[in-house]
Amino acid sequence: MATLNINGTTHQVDAPDDMPLLWVIRDIIGLTGTKFGCGIAQCGACTVHIDGQAARSCVLPISAIGDKKITTIEAVGETSAGKSIQKAWLDLEVMQCGYCQSGQIMSACSLLGQHPHPNDEQIDTAMAGNICRCGTYPRIRAAIKVAAKEGA
């Protein structure tokens, strides 16, 4: 039995220690906004926040989380960075098919949490692990800049 704090709610889950967090949030808790892409930390689709930091939930054994706070795409809009990122995403119509986007948004929010006014280098480093098969990268970068300006 593990106790996990997800989006402000405490959940008791009956799962083995080595189960990836992604399986728990999608299959046991039922929050399906977080996506499965590769399962080996190479695409970013499964990005969530652990105490505000972006993490790939597909390679995060639940035993490693302890009482840290997990935030998923379903609740990130309640943070100030999340609010401005989601607004910029809509204003610039960043999404194409959308599959990678919850991961993109989670990485972008975590970036703004650390660097409220990121330069191109910082954006590239933070977003490099999030792959988009539709090629929305230019719009992602623009939207991050818009969100940074509006959030200021």
Added chain:
Amino acid sequence: MKITSGLMNICATIIAFSFSLNVFAISPADIKKGEYLARVGDCVSCHTAPHGKDFAGGLPMLTPVGAIYTTNITPDPETGIGKYTESDFAKALRRGVAKDGHHLYPAMPYPSYAKVSDTDIHYLYLYFKHGVKPVRQANKASEIPWPLNYRFPLAIWNAFFLDKETYKPDPDKDANWNRGAYLVQGLGHCGACHTPRGLAFQEKGLTHESGKFLSGETLEGWSATNLRDDHNTGLGRWSESDIVVYLKSGANQHSSAFGTMTPVINNSTEGMTLEDLTGMSSYLKTIKGSDDKGQKPYKYDPSATLAQFKEPAKHPGAKLYQQYCAACHSQNGQGVAPYLSPLAGNPAVMDPDPSSLINVILNGSPQLKPQGVAAPYNMPKFRHILNDTEVAQLVTFMQKGWNHNLDATDAKQVAKIRKMPPSAH
């Protein structure tokens, strides 16, 4: 009269028959013992081709003079060892001489198997004769070029390098230690990969009495780490139970198995008894170190490395690590043991020879399957994503990082390993 003599004949036949049954009855329990010993010896890992039938041979082994192929050791009479008597079998295992008299290449670890007791040879023979399914599959000729393919010099090789004694227990040590020494030196043949080899491909030491025994060696592009008590590069910081956990599950708080150690875990050590694994670890812990090849005793300190992540433009290695490695192995290098291997202080990272680090980045690692259950997190391969310079930058980042302060790696070393075929194991 006739009837009586007829009856007597029948009785005699029955008696003779049951007598012969008694003499030749092969108990399933003995075959099981042999099966266990074959697992300890990990015969299957080398004597099975990728996707091939168990023990039917055909796995290429790269030696410095050319590839050789492992042979069929199933009891098929034509292509396997079905016609071997127990003494033929013992001779092949302990002396490296096949039934037809030809010498085996010492890629077959017969100098280690020379230590195996007669009783264990007997059980092994029973298993290979009666417990293994015969497979008809002809052996492949070696690719060793003329004139190196002549095998007669191997007889001379044996005269120099083969110790013909079976294991003699050390009366000053307890049974547990002696069992461990017997397994490590003998059937376990740890030295076949972990002991440096000399010019004649001989292991430079077959017991702990040699300072070279198990001090690390590079084979087929993988560096098998030092298993002596060295603080940084060996098992110095591992407790006996750390070693047992590693051999049983493939991972512990210090490191995870990868590369050519994976089949050893999957096919051999994961199925060994706790008694045997405890013996092995207690023996290994008594083998004194060889001075860490001049390194200072390692102390974990991530501060300088963590600072690099703040300025990725200035630190290309840190930038690559952040992009491709940090999600699993963490910026602080501690991973999530035992599931995602720590890199900081890991003897495989502190190894002065970076072959394994390069290899595992390029080719990933086969799936660990202790107790038949696939481990949940596997090292992916990056050979199609990262070029030689990038891999060298990454390896160097890890060699310097978390206070390791080791020598750097260059792109040429990466190019060399990239050209090698990923291990067939």
